[in-house]
Amino acid sequence: MTREGRVRAVPPALVPCVGRPPEPEDVAPMVIYLLGDKSRHITGQVYSVFGPKISVLSKPVEARSMYTTERWTPDSIEAHIDAGIGQEPFLSVFKEYDEAVNAAIEAEPAK
Structure with a gap:
């Protein structure tokens, strides 16, 4: 334990x-x-x-890569990651969770 x-x-x-x-x-x-x-x-x-x-x-599996001639910094990653390699689609468990949350929000009565 x-x-x-x-x-x-x-x-x-x-x-x-x-x-x-x-x-x-x-x-x-x-x-x-x-x-x-x-x-x-x-x-x-x-x-x-x-x-x-x-x-x-x-x-x-490596889907995409980006390279630099210098060392990466947090700022340089931020500046290039979206256009450089982007993201893979959401894992299904996150997508399913988001859909359930959105459905619950839509089902709530207006305040």
Whole structure:
């Protein structure tokens, strides 16, 4: 048992949707862990954090790339990422969640 609760590895089909969108507070601990020395053995992995669920994705494929002649900076990434490589379509779980939220909002009576 950890301070955060029980941790188990389970197949994706057995994990129910958590019922809320991911928030920065959900993702930040994973980012901090991956930036630290204790994760230096991890390389080339793609992780997803969705509420209480952390997943590793299998066999990600490079779709597009962008290059620079200098080192990337946060500002240069911001300036080029949308036109340079863009984004892949939303994962279906996010799309389904967004559709459910939008439907619930539309169903609410006007105040």
